[in-house]
Amino acid sequence: MKISIERGTLLKAVGQAQSVVERRNTIPILANVLIEAEGNTVSFRATDLDIEVVDRAPAMVERAGAVTVSAVMLHEIVRKLPDGALVALEGDAASGRLTVAAGRSNFNLATLPKEDFPVMASSEYTTTFTAKAAILRRLFDKAKFAISTEETRYYLNGVYMHVATGEEGPALRCVATDGHRLARIDAPLPDGAQGMPGVIVPRKTVGELRKLLDDDDADIAVSVSETKVRFATTQITMTSKVIDGTFPDYSRVIPTGNTRRLEVDATEFAKAVDRVATVSSERSRAVKLSLDEDRLILSVNAPDSGAAEEELAVAYADEKLEIGFNAKYLLEIASQVDRENAVFLFNSSGDPTLMREGGDTSAVYVVMPMRV
């Protein structure tokens, strides 16, 4: 194999590959990226056996072929090369080495046989549809903060993507929860997505997927089967196994009878929560919300370290209420609000609280209160 490729293009492709490979793994080939050159395209393939990403980039191919080389090392080298450089990659089958050359820099890297590189088994995708990157980005970005890290509840370690009846009609819905908070985000159901099996997209996949979704207008082809999900742009194809488990019935968790309504500027609210929480040295900092007519008092009382209080002007016209939350959870859900005010709906100090972004019905958040 012998190719020449622009440094920026190479960096992006190898960057994607090296972030998929596992840093600590016991199978040497999994640390490598498989580079395949044919026609005037080079593809870079990397996998951790759960996710496979293939990045195709234009290049001048002098001699077609394939080679595998350490993804992290190649990425480091390319990163350190000067911007705008033309990089030549040449694999020598006899010596089993890959030469990387740019300007006066020359590198000679060890390779592993391309036959050893595991290729993810293809799946029978039952549903295929196309969605704009901006839509998918919003679905996953707004839900991912609530993904659980608890391994004992592995079925919560991802975002549950499925078809649902939303408040505005059929929806492509993403839900994540860790038992303390929950995010439910809807988007209008894209054509062809009807009948899609619900899948739990693992946390790592959600993180890697983000890199495909930078360009708002890009069309993303989504393919779903019971066991795999695939997201593809014209350059990149990412295939991931889905979590083999049943996502709990979240609908009964979302309160419907909460009547006490608080409307507050989300940014001001988040800043105030952050300020008062400073005095608490506990790991789970509890903030108390005391609500009275058009007035919200945020307070923290940490016997060992101090106390803090801050008053906010809000819209609140219901009965007095005192309720506590983990400060971190409040900050995280408040930061989901983009433009509108945050609207909280409470029941009692022991019941789950609902939050919406203004009048937007496509995003709902639930947070569990905490005894204070």
Add this chain to the structure above:
Amino acid sequence: MPSLCRACLKTFDAGARCPACRSPRVTAHPELFDLSIAHMDCDAFYASVEKRDNPDLRDKPVIVGGGTRGVVSTCCYIARISGVRSAMPMFQALKLCPEAVVVKPRFDAYVETSRAIRAMMAEMTPGIEPLSLDEAFMDLTGTARLHGAPPAVMMARLVKRMEEELGVSGSVGLSHNKFLAKIASDLDKPRGFSVIGRAETQEFLARQPVRIIWGVGTATQAALETAGIRTISDLLRWDRRDLGARFGSMGDRLWRLARGEDQRAVAPDHRVKSISKETTFNEDTADPDILDGHLWRLAVQVSDRAKAKDLSGRTVVLKMKRADFSLVSRRHALGDATQSADRIYREGRALFDAAGRVGPLRLIGIGISDLAPAAVADRSGDLLDPDATRRRKTEAATDAIRARFGTDAIIKGRALR
């Protein structure tokens, strides 16, 4: 021989009675004034407090504990003559001693008296390690010049003050380490004062059964018995390595304690790092139902202890020892701290299930670590487990019943497995 009158605290050289006050309450021992590690244990503490506060009860057998379905928490020495013992079911106790007066526990009064005793101790030394409301280790090393009296006299003065000012009596054990001091305090109850000197340590221990060693419960006793070990002198014949090979870390401990060696310091602020309970089975078992029953009972014990100490844990730890003594342990960090038996059990059970088949076990244990104050425990519910709140309330109600009627007054079915 150095002698001490416990009635008037006079020290003298010889005589069965005090030369000053003629009292026969004399303690004499060659090393009496050279030993400084003490253990003080109140005599029938709860019952003594009750008798003090209600003089009508003074000459009657008194049982402190729950109603007819509860258990004996403490009984006075008069009741003990009839054979009543603590932890005995109440109906059995009343069969043995029908004239006994049963009194419900008044923990506030016991805590108050315990605080007063602790204050008296604090005047003597900072080296106090309370074990419960009614017993504590004390290290009086180096306090003789300050008090102008050796530790033995100071301990005699402590129990005398307790009787005079608080109306409760205690027994003292004095020795050269904690292990022996605790054994000594039990030798001459009530109102006792026993001394185990360095010179007699070996000879004294050799006569004792192995169960005198703290931590040797029924299971260990049975295991030792299988190995032909009944008394400490049996233990002394064993090689250190053989004991270690057969009984693990317990073996080494047995080897040292059998020789009266105990290096543990009296730890004033004995900071608990974890709370755990484990049990060794008479027969190895892999039966998940049996193990589940054990897990639940142990979780309740861990939870009870955490609640008593106002503590909670952020990590649940499961420990399993296989038949070949190899150890499997699993831990799970929780989002928030807990002291609930239900939660500890559920997390432990999840760890047990996730561990897969580990084969027959000889021991199972569960505990909490990464401790936090009880105030931050179980503060938030679980969205996906709405029943958790209901179970928490059930546990609180159960705890109230158990506090009043004894720890076995109400139990879950799974505790019977």
